[in-house]
Amino acid sequence: MPADGRSIQIEGKQALxxxxxxRFGGxxxxxxNIPTVxxxxDANGKGPLLSCIAVMGVYPMRP
Known part of the structure; x- marks a missing residue:
């Protein structure tokens, strides 16, 4: 999903x-909340790149 600061429910997204x-609200x-980026x-100066955050899957361990 776009990293636009939206609020999401913890239920079903415990890993995230x-x-x-x-840290970003809620x-x-x-x-x-997910972060706002x-x-x-882009490298060619054509259009903005959209930053996203993964909301499904396996997440890396925190250091």
């Missing part, structure tokens, strides 16, 4: 919540 916590009980120009 364990990585992000409430109440930490039922919801948390501003679009950046």
């Amino acid at each position: 919540f364990s990585l992000l916590g409430v 109440d930490g009980k039922t919801s948390f 501003q679009p950046v120009p």
Whole structure:
């Protein structure tokens, strides 16, 4: 999903919540926010690249 700061439910996204916590917002009980990442120009200067965050799958261990 786009990294646009939206709030998402913790239920069903526990792995992602364990990585992000409430660092970017949310109440930490039922919801948390994903980070907001501003679009950046692509290498050719044509259009902005959209930053996204994975919300499904296996996540790396935190150091």
